[in-house]
Amino acid sequence: MIAYIVRRILYAIPILIGVNILTFLLFFVVNSPDDMARMFLGQKHVTEEQIEDWKTERGYHHPLFYNTEEQGAEKFTKTIFYTKSVRLFVFDFGRSDSGRDISFDISQRMWPSLAIAVPQLLIGLLVTISLALLIAFFRGTYIDYWAVVICVALMSISGLFYIIGGQFIMGKILRVVPISGFEDGIFGIKFLVLPVLIGIVGGIGSSTRWYRTIFLEEINKDYVRTARAKGISEQMVLFKHVLRNAMIPILTGVVVILPLLFMGSLITESFFGIPGLGSYTIDAINRQDFSIVRSMVFLGAVLYIIGLLLTDISYTVVDPRVRLN
Amino acid sequence: MNSRSAILIIIFVAFLLNACSDGAWNNPYPSEGKGEGDTKNVIYSSFSERPKRLDPVSSYSSNEYQFIAQIYEPPLQYHYLLRPYTLVPLTASRLPEVRYFGENEVLVDEDALDSIKYSEYTIKIDQRIMFQPHPAFAKNVKGESVYLNLTVDELDDIHTLSDFEATGTRELTAEDYVYQIKRIASPYLHSPIAGVMREYIVGFDEFRKQASEKYPNPNGGWHDLRDIKLAGVSVVDRYTYRIRIKGKYPQLVYWMAMPFFAPMPWEAEKFYAQEGMEERNISLNWYPVGTGPYMLTENNPNLRMVMEKNPNFHDERYPSEGEPEDKANGLLKDAGRKLPLVDKAVYSLEKETIPYWSKFLQGYYDASGVSSDSFDQAIQFGSGGDVQLTDLMKEKGIQLETAVTTSILYMGFNMIDPVVGGDSEQSRLLRRAISIAVDYEEYISIFANGRGVAAQSPIPPGIFGNIEGEAGINPFVYDWKFNEPKRKDIAVAKQLMKEAGYANGIDPKTKKPLVLNFDTPSAGPDAKAQLNWMRKQYQKLGIQLVIRATDYNRFQEKMRNGTSQIFQWGWNADYPDPENFFFLLYGSNAKVEHHGENAANYSNPEFDRLFEKMKNIKNGPERLATIKEMTYIVQKDAPWLWGFHPKAFSLFHDWYQNVKPNLMANNLLKYKRVDGAARQAKREAWNKPNYWPLIFLGLFLLVSLIPAVIAFRKRERSTLK
Structure with a gap:
């Protein structure tokens, strides 16, 4: 397995280089270093000299990929791409264009993102798997039919609607939780209730329907029929046999997103005023802060690769037949 | 302990925390502690965008x-x-x-x-x-x-x-x-x-x-x-x-x-x-050092900024003179009192307007602007067109202050463009025709909820050189009728088009409708209605307006290179002097040639000469006469459609006092006073939790499970068919 992991890590390097090039291209197609300087320095009374100075201080005065004015390797190393990308591979994110230490900011802002994402994932899984099992139990009946209809309806509603509706009902009409905000420590719990609840409700439709499909696929297999023939109760069949065997596709979906929980949710964090990594990223995009954008995209890519690797490893845990070679 | 018990305990602890905080479950300031609002003068406000720099x-x-002016x-x-x-x-x-x-x-x-x-x-x-x-x-x-x-x-x-x-x-x-x-x-x-x-x-x-x-x-x-x-x-x-x-x-x-x-x-x-x-x-951009009435004691721009009274603040007193109506409005009650009047100000990050507005109505913010989402809920127009608060606002004791801002939102013509620009009579007449056709009164009514005043010149009300009444109207666009400026009839604009050689909007070179390009960085769904409206305004003259929407960076680039034709832009006054507006039309500030703020690249030697004279003389009859001359020149040349001066609407609760719009000063926090006890009483009254619907919902879910349980048991006990 170690050889497999090492190989996967080596595969990740070209992927990360590709992601980096793509981020770089997409960012600089839309924003030139001059645009970034203007965004930072403001719109009023800015002179060309100030823009040049700003670029020089932050290393944006170099060409993007190829420096014709330099000799030898410096044709490639004295470029924005090289100077801004290489250190990422040792996880040195450097400083943002406004001078802040990006690693420090990430370490501070991942906790609020996790505070929402982890309970949302765990409670969401519990609720949706239970509902899916229940629906699978009543398969073919009117309960199954209406449950699917409701799931489709829930899936069709925009996430924004859940947020605004949730804030309106829970925060404004019922006044049981704050409409938005965040607090560190134990007082933070009451700020988490609404975003977590909305995240769970918003995900019920799609997840329940997906898990129902997985369970229905399992429920018609021979080993289930055998279990029933042996007189095992339906409850036991569902929770002991079907659930365990349906774990592989469930794990595929869940384990892969585990590392990405760090990255936060852009819309939820924005609407609830939560200082997580989602709002950190969206702020950086709005401010055209390339240093943060490239760091967050790189981090996201690394975490996604880790997620995929963890998924493969988890297969071996839940299914002894799977071997990583 | 099984999982069900654990969940119940978590829910119980959460409710307990709510109950312990200060009575109101939805209070977004639990760590402030109960009673702090009563005993201390604390202002609760917000910010929507994190400050990039706090270095003066x-x-x-x-x-x-908002922050550094207090420090x-x-x-x-x-x-x-x-x-x-x-x-x-x-x-x-x-x-x-x-x-x-x-x-x-x-x-x-x-x-x-x-x-x-x-x-x-x-x-x-x-x-x-x-x-x-x-x-x-x-x-x-x-x-x-x-x-x-x-x-x-x-x-x-x-x-x-x-x-x-x-x-x-x-x-x-x-x-x-x-x-x-x-x-x-x-x-x-x-x-x-x-x-x-x-x-x-x-x-x-x-x-x-x-x-x-x-x-x-x-x-x-x-x-x-x-x-x-x-x-x-x-x-x-x-x-x-x-x-x-x-x-x-x-x-x-x-x-x-x-x-x-x-x-x-x-x-x-x-x-x-x-x-x-x-x-x-740890930098000057993060931790400012000043002599002002407040110091930044918590700087977490991702969540909250807190300013507290500077214990070393020097002796400054609340002003004891004001305008005649200030005394009647209670603005001189604190005359002579040592500043600042509040001990602390808590600014929370609030990026979206909907939660901000809801929290303002719950009493968790002391003041609010009026966004277009909440406009109808807050404001109504009386039979005479006067602005009034709705009954909901009045019931809550909310008050309204309005002020025409010292800013202008205008539509500019690129004066180096061969069609709309230049000093020829043809292009001047074309610009003046468009100036009449684009009905900014309608624009203000539709897109700004009536919050604006159509501009007659670059100078906003409240700045020396702005002339009210008949003497101040733009004679090329308005007539004075029934004691108010009335936009000239579209027939006048069509006649100007004819004189310019574009009869019925037909370009004599192509024998087709004249095509003009409008460059804008607004491309989203919100802007679509405005852009369609703009097309219709030009259509009145038979002109076909092409919308060239782009992102803001490209728009700026076009402006710098002078490749735009018609554009929309704005300016907020740095200081209350006509020079700060006229310099936007000064030839030596032209954007393309001199990288200045004259985005229209307008240049008129006579205007420039008068500008150089005007900027150096004191406010008085001579300066006013010069300004009138300058205004007439630009009204005649029409390098801008003068657009409008936006009107700011501010709402505030009755416990928030000493509110008078001051669009130039930024260090206003020190004058504000709050009645913390009144605020606390209203917050408690407005925010009693209503948990019964949740209990009913829970019961409903439980009851609705009964048929499922029965069906489940029945199925468990049934024999194979």
Whole structure:
């Protein structure tokens, strides 16, 4: 397995280089270093000299990929791409264009993102798997039919609607939780209730329907029929046999997103005023802060690769037949 | 303990925490503690965008001024209540004394414009003004600085500014003001007004050159600017300094009321420039050091900013004079009281308007603007078109203040464009026809909920040179009818089109409708209605308007290159002087040729001559006559459709007092007062939790499970069919 992991890590390097090039291209197609300087320095009374100075201080005065004015390797190393990308591979994110230490900011802002994402994932899984099992139990009946209809309806509603509706009902009409905000420590719990609840409700439709499909696929297999023939109760069949065997596709979906929980949710964090990594990223995009954008995209890519690797490893845990070679 | 018990316990703890906080479950300030709002004067406000910089040398946006204007004190400020806007001393003991010099340093009269070579401003500041407590000033028993020569190892346990145990203070001196002006001139601090100041302050460029030579590395630690001479700025004595500028520039005093000219202690710069500080994000941009009424005690721009009263704040009193109606409005109740009137201000990050508005209605914010989402809920128009609050607002005791802002949103023609630009009669008539056709009164009504005043000239109401009534209308676009300006009939515009050679909007060269291009950075769904409306306005004349929507960066690029044709732009006044608006049309400020703020690239030698004269003379009949001449020229040439001056609507609760819109001053927090007990009472009354629907919902879910359980059991017990 170690050889497999090492190989996967080596595969990740070209992927990360590709992601980096793509981020770089997409960012600089839309924003030139001059645009970034203007965004930072403001719109009023800015002179060309100030823009040049700003670029020089932050290393944006170099060409993007190829420096014709330099000799030898410096044709490639004295470029924005090289100077801004290489250190990422040792996880040195450097400083943002406004001078802040990006690693420090990430370490501070991942906790609020996790505070929402982890309970949302765990409670969401519990609720949706239970509902899916229940629906699978009543398969073919009117309960199954209406449950699917409701799931489709829930899936069709925009996430924004859940947020605004949730804030309106829970925060404004019922006044049981704050409409938005965040607090560190134990007082933070009451700020988490609404975003977590909305995240769970918003995900019920799609997840329940997906898990129902997985369970229905399992429920018609021979080993289930055998279990029933042996007189095992339906409850036991569902929770002991079907659930365990349906774990592989469930794990595929869940384990892969585990590392990405760090990255936060852009819309939820924005609407609830939560200082997580989602709002950190969206702020950086709005401010055209390339240093943060490239760091967050790189981090996201690394975490996604880790997620995929963890998924493969988890297969071996839940299914002894799977071997990583 | 099984999982069901664990969930129940979590829910119970959450409810317990809610109950323990302060009674209101939805209170977004649980850590503030019950009673704090009663006993202390705390203001609750918000910010929608995190401030990028809190250094007075570079901060220039309103979201940054919201904070730094309460912390840093320039020598002058605007009187809170008097109108027109009046400069009064802040840390200065009186307004600057100005002397004018001609050739050979001979004193000349201020009206001898042609003879003036230099102007000299002497500013005397008050004594015994102290800086806020800060580690940069901390000294040991021997009188040596504790934290100005730290090693990296000594910073091991330091993560934020509050980790420095000792703090100190010192008296404000003239040297601190001089040091800050040198910072404006620094080649590495990128002050946005460096470009303006280099035109005036004597020795500015030489100073930059010397600073670059002394400190070639922009990031190489502390740049001690004290020993580098800036010829035009000098310390006269401990409390007096002098600024010498080239020629005459009366607008300099307005800059002296902005944070750019606030004092900066060299110790602070040295302190933050030490090795290891930047890595810990301990910087002047994060932890400001001032003499103002407040100091930033919590800086978490991702969540909350908290300002608390500066214990060292000098003696400043609430103004005892105002406009005639101010007394009746209760704005002089606190006359003579020591400022600031509130102890603390909590600003929460609120990016979206919907949650902000809901929390304002719940009493968790003291004041609010009116977004278009909530406009109908808050505002209604009376039968006479007067603005009123809705019954819901009145029931809550919410009050409304409105003010026409000192800004303009206009539509500009690129004057170097061959079709709409230039000085030909054809293009002038075309521009004037369009000026009549685009109905800004309708625009204000549809897209701004009536919050605006159609502009007659570049100068907004409240600024010297804006003329109200019939004498002030744009005679090329409006007629004076029934005691108000009435836009000319579209037939007049069509006639102008005919005279311009575009009868019925047909371009004689192509024999097809004239095609004009409108460049805009607004491309989203929200902008679609506005852009469609704009097309229709041009269609009235038979002109086909092509919308060239792009992102803001590309739009800016087009403006810089002069490749746009028609565009929309705006300007907020830096200071209340007509020069700050007319300079947007001054030829030497043309964007393409001179990289200035004249986005229309308008150039008229007569206008430029009058501008140079107007900017240097005092407000009075002569200046007004010059402004009228200038206004007539630009109204005739029509390089802009004058657009409108937006009207700001502010709502505030009745416990929030001393509210008077002041669009020039930014240091307004110190005048505000709150009745904490009244606020607490209303918050409790408005925010009683209504948990019964949740209980009913829970019961409903339980009951609805019963058939499922029955069906489940039945199925379990049934035999195989």
